[in-house]
Amino acid sequence: MTDLGAIVLDRISLRYGRHEAVRQLSLTIHAGEIFGLLGPNGSGKSSTISAMAGLFRPYCGTIRICGIEQRRQPAEYARLIGYVPQEPALYDELSAVDNLDFLASLYELSRSERAHAIERVLDRVNLTTRGRDRVGTLSGGMRQRLNLAAALLHDPRVLLLDEPSVALDPASRDLLLELLGELKEQGVCIVLTTHMVDEAEKICDRIGLLRNGTLTKLGRPAEVLHLQSPGLTMLGTLRDEIPEETEITIRRQLDEDVTLNIDGRHVRLAAWDGERLGLAIALLASEGVELESFQTPRGRIDVEPRQPLPMGGRACSSR
DSSP: EEEEEEEEEEEEEEEEEEEEEEEOOOOOOTTTOOEEEEETTTTSSSHHHHHHTTOOOEEEEEEEETTTTTTTTHHHHHHHHEEOOOOOOOTTTTTTTHHHHHHHHTTTOOHHHHHHHHHHHHHHHOOOOGTTSSSGOOOOHHHHHHHHHTTTTOOSSEEEEEEETTTTOOOHHHHHHHHHHHHTTTTOEEEEEEOOOHHHHHHHHOOOOOOOTTEEEEOOHHHHHHSSOSSSEEEEEESSSOOOHHHHHHHHHHHHHEEEEETEEEEEEESSSSHHHHHHHHHHHHHTTTTTEEEEEEEEEOOOTSSOOOTTTTTTEEO
């Protein structure tokens, strides 16, 4: 029996100039499945999901959704997809409702269909009371939830999310995970990229691990993640929550083998070796981030107030 909700990638390769971002990737993702693409920065996750969304054309190989090939039927292919990029694709000067109305018109929905769809998706992302507010006045978490609402306007068969929880507060993240579970039960095929191992383990049915543009592992979370844990993990507590802009700046500069999770004042750094972990800590310090303490495999380290982050143990004391 044909899996009508499947995404099929058949030996796709993606290039930026001479750089090959993804090499000969073949993958099938099914209806009613939540699939996670994991990997360090620069591994090809965002390139792959952009190609699935039709934003990045493979120089070889094919992509099909519900049997429709991207190259041959691009309009029909696009109607099947809801795409949530890392940065909200919204107009700050327009209200949430006006943004959604404009986007719904691109799917050729009638005025009454648009009104019903807008009401439905705002309710799903818990933004009904903020519909008339200008997008520029919304918090980062609200903007990302509105971004998700926009992707659901036309009831897509496939939902693609690129690092969906990076800018979300804990309550918004819980709402997102709950909504993804509901969509899965409705038979929607869901693909997300993430570097948050805990999140992937919690919600994904299967995981594909990308490294240097190549799929190195594929399977259930328990099968993949216990073999791929970074060598060193640091859990810390920030003195104050950092601005979203600072977090984005830090992420863009991190080494590809380092992952950073920030949830309120809680921070988690994971790296494959001590040198990369130390460089990541120095990067946090250079952006003005201060920590109260670390929790490492060797125990807790308290950081003295208003001192640089510990490099070589000079600014901390073990307890």
